[in-house]
Each structure stands twice: as C-alpha cells, then as structure tokens.
Amino acid sequence: NAGVTQTPKFQVLKTGQSMTLQCAQDMNHEYMSWYRQDPGMGLRLIHYSVGAGITDQGEVPNGYNVSRSTTEDFPLRLLSAAPSQTSVYFCASWDSLYEQYFGPGTRLTVT
C-alpha cells in the first residue's frame, strides 16, 4: 500500500494563479481531509469529506474548493492564489477507528 500520496511536493505560484493539489489514498477509507500547517498555528482543517460526493467546510475554507468524485481522490483547488495561502498542505484519510493517515505534504509559496 502506498498510503496517502500528494503531488506536487513543492509549488511556487504567482498571486492570482490557480492550481490543484492532488491527494490520493489506496486504503479504501471513506473519510478524507485537507489541512494547512503554518508556524505557531498547528494544523487547521480546510475541507473534509465523509464519502464520495460528500464534502463539508472546515475551519479555514475560504479560497479553496474540493470535490470527491471517487473514494480514492480528494483534490484541493486554489481558485486565485494569494500570499496568505503560502503554507504546507497536508491531506489525510481515516477509517472508522479515526486514526488519520497523513500524506507527505505540499509546500506552497505564493509570491
């Protein structure tokens, strides 16, 4: 099992550009989520999904969109990148035992 994979590992964007961060899991988990990690702020939940076709907002959803068309994939879209979105993004998946498995992260810089 690869677990949770994320691409790309690093990305630099200019203000106003859009992009999609990819996340995939091969553990057949129903639940998936996206977090951003900023120094001194821990991890903050952006969006999460409890199954294919079902998503909901987390703590900091503004500026981000998600969709969940399959159990395996949960992409995160930045609609119009802003410097405030410079962060490390982690995707996670989990099962009914609520142990979240994290991906390796995407380091995003918006200039």
Add this chain to the structure above:
Amino acid sequence: AQSVSQHNHHVILSEAASLELGCNYSYGGTVNLFWYVQYPGQHLQLLLKYFSGDPLVKGIKGFEAEFIKSKFSFNLRKPSVQWSDTAEYFCAVKGSNFGNEKLTFGTGTRLTIIP
C-alpha cells in the same frame, strides 16, 4: 465548537529526563483524544488515542497519556526521553457524537532533546 490548547510552545530537555506535555481541550460533550508526532521533515504520525475505558493510554515508543475528564486534560508523558524524540507534538480532539468528523489540532509543542 471544539478547541485544544497546548501551553508549552517549546520544551528543551536533556536525554533521560522525564517529559510531560500539557493538553487541554474544550468541548461540551464526550470526546476522542489524540496525540500526533511530526519528526523533522516528515508528516504526522499517530502516537496514541483515547476513545473510552481506561483513562491511561499507552502508545508507541514508550509514550503514554492520561485523560482527566474533570480537568479537560490529556497530557502526554514519557519517563525517559531520547534524542530521537526531538519532534513537534500535536494534541487533537474530536467530539464523539455521531456526524462530527472534524478533528481539531492544538498549535503544537516543539520538543528539543539535548544529548
């Protein structure tokens, strides 16, 4: 709404010292509690979790945590730390009511172990 406080931002210890990292949560119901660890350059890994039953929970690498309901606390302990425990530690809480799938993290405690 649920929230977590980790009051120790940076802890520095010598090898073989005992460790206790504080975690307090706020939630108006029963909770599930977690400690995650993030080693330098790596992603988060689960250390231990509490769902119900014995409030003293043992995890991997010799870590344990005690859930004290009256104090809304879930402190992480280790009797003797090693240099390899240098990492950032995150406490997290999730309300255990049906339909609550949000996991809320604390701001983290950076632990530095001096050889």
